[in-house]
Amino acid sequence: xxxxxxxxxxxxxxxxxxxxxxxxxxxxxxxxxxxxxxxxxxxxxxxxxxxxxxxxxxxxxxxxxxxxxxxxxxxxxxxxxxxxxxxxxxxxxxxxxxxxxxxxxxxxxxxxxxxxxxxxxxxxxxxxxxxxxxxxxxxxxxxxxxxxxxxxxxxxxxxxxxxxxxxxxxxxxxxxxxxxxxxxxxxxxxxxxxxxxxxxxxxxx
Numbered sequence: 001x002x003x004x005x006x007x008x009x010x011x012x013x014x015x016x017x018x019x020x021x022x023x024x025x026x027x028x029x030x031x032x033x034x035x036x037x038x039x040x041x042x043x044x045x046x047x048x049x050x051x052x053x054x055x056x057x058x059x060x061x062x063x064x065x066x067x068x069x070x071x072x073x074x075x076x077x078x079x080x081x082x083x084x085x086x087x088x089x090x091x092x093x094x095x096x097x098x099x100x101x102x103x104x105x106x107x108x109x110x111x112x113x114x115x116x117x118x119x120x121x122x123x124x125x126x127x128x129x130x131x132x133x134x135x136x137x138x139x140x141x142x143x144x145x146x147x148x149x150x151x152x153x154x155x156x157x158x159x160x161x162x163x164x165x166x167x168x169x170x171x172x173x174x175x176x177x178x179x180x181x182x183x184x185x186x187x188x189x190x191x192x193x194x195x196x197x198x199x200x201x202x203x204x205x
Contacts, residue, residue, distance in 0.1 A: 013152035
């Protein structure tokens with residue numbers, strides 16, 4: 001019997017460094033993968049169905065919502081996105097830890113359907129530092145940066161249902177903390193797995 005993986009809900013403000021923290025963890029572990037979302041938008045050049053997204057029709061998407069096949073879903077710029085429950089289930093059963101990089105609204109939807117999911121919020125050391133990082137990217141004007149700062153403040157106030165809070169002051173430390181959480185959660189007592197081990201022990205004797 002293979003021990004099931006964990007569903008990891010990862011959230012945090014834009015510019016906080018989530019992608020880099022996860023990338024470092026994935027370099028060190030082979031039991032991590034990102035969930036592949038479904039979307040109603042058309043594929044962009046170079047995108048592959050089943051790898052980047054599962055590209056589906058709006059009719060199929062609405063059907064999935066109605067049938068409860070999505071752990072969470074949202075609409076952005078007239079396109080729909082969602083996390084397919086069956087894909088996540090298959091990966092977990094294969095022993096993979098599945099990462100969902102989603103905003104708080106989606107995290108609440110997942111929490112209602114899978115309260116056992118591990119929820120981690122990554123925060124900046126301060127709003128001033130987040131502003132500096134966003135400005136340094138040079139991809140947004142000052143008005144957009146301030147909107148992101150205000151949203152980050154609101155997210156922190158709404159994130160009280162998460163299990164862990166990682167403050168990304170130092171990237172290496174944040175990555176180590178993320179991996180430490182995954183290691184500890186992987187060792188959490190699992191009654192079903194323990195019964196399986198007990199059965200094997202009896203056979204050996």
